Amino acid sequence: MACTSPLIIALDYSSLDAALCMADQLDPRRCRLKVGKELFTRSGPDVLQALHGRGFDVFLDLKFHDIPNTVASAVQAAAEQGVWMVNVHASGGRKMMEAARERLDQHDLPTHLIAVTVLTSMDAKDLRDVGVTCSLEAQVEALAKLAQQSGMEGVVCSAWESPRVRELCGEDFLKVTPGIRPAFAIKHDQQRILGPGEAMTAGSTHLVIGRPITQAQEPMEALAAIEQELAC
Numbered sequence: 001m002a003c004t005s006p007l008i009i010a011l012d013y014s015s016l017d018a019a020l021c022m023a024d025q026l027d028p029r030r031c032r033l034k035v036g037k038e039l040f041t042r043s044g045p046d047v048l049q050a051l052h053g054r055g056f057d058v059f060l061d062l063k064f065h066d067i068p069n070t071v072a073s074a075v076q077a078a079a080e081q082g083v084w085m086v087n088v089h090a091s092g093g094r095k096m097m098e099a100a101r102e103r104l105d106q107h108d109l110p111t112h113l114i115a116v117t118v119l120t121s122m123d124a125k126d127l128r129d130v131g132v133t134c135s136l137e138a139q140v141e142a143l144a145k146l147a148q149q150s151g152m153e154g155v156v157c158s159a160w161e162s163p164r165v166r167e168l169c170g171e172d173f174l175k176v177t178p179g180i181r182p183a184f185a186i187k188h189d190q191q192r193i194l195g196p197g198e199a200m201t202a203g204s205t206h207l208v209i210g211r212p213i214t215q216a217q218e219p220m221e222a223l224a225a226i227e228q229e230l231a232c
């Protein structure tokens with residue numbers, strides 16, 4: 001049965017065993033899973049096979065950012081392994097994103113392709129440090145528009161920016177929002193945070209949640225509390 005939940009649980013673990021231990025407590029009808037840089041670098045594609053075998057949709061979050069041909073080939077490689085979603089950095093530019101889009105289309109690969117706007121760990125000062133002189137909001141808006149024009153199906157942004165991205169790019173354009181912090185959780189290294197219910201109200205289509213669940217004393221209770229908040 002297809003997953004209808006907006007929840008994507010970030011399996012940010014240092015071993016395949018630890019990731020599968022968490023996956024085995026989860027239900028693929030109630031959430032999707034995200035595999036990021038640490039886990040993928042340690043386990044390689046085995047983790048994708050193991051999670052697909054358990055019935056999960058997998059978001060492979062490797063945030064590709066390179067020359068167009070390299071990114072297109074990496075996106076193709078991810079999609080050929082059957083992942084549900086893959087991402088690139090929108091700041092890699094129009095040609096990079098278009099090349100990735102074209103490669104998926106050429107090979108009839110249905111994987112969702114989205115682009116990261118401004119990382120949720122960044123604030124206005126961090127952006128200035130890397131030479132961006134416009135406001136953080138304006139940078140997210142510019143990158144979201146560029147991503148849409150370049151064939152992306154959505155963006156990663158913070159839930160604070162979801163209303164503006166919805167206005168600019170429409171309801172159907174995916175707004176995948178990390179930096180989600182339920183009331184019981186701590187902020188960690190995230191800057192632009194919002195609660196799960198608030199994020200959905202703001203127009204997010206998917207919520208990426210890691211440590212508030214994976215580092216909770218009782219991960220299943222933390223997940224249930226989040227689901228409860230979303231049901232209200």
Ligand SMILES: O=C(O)c1cc(=O)[nH]c(=O)n1[C@@H]1O[C@H](COP(=O)(O)O)[C@@H](O)[C@H]1O
Pocket residue numbers: 010012036061063087116118119120121156157178179180188190208209210211212
């Ligand atoms: O692309 C992402 O998933 C991502 C983009 C972003 O801007 N911020 C962000 O936190 N993420 C990822 O989302 C997850 C958030 O995890 P927690 O902060 O533990 O909930 C991590 O796996 C990050 O790599």
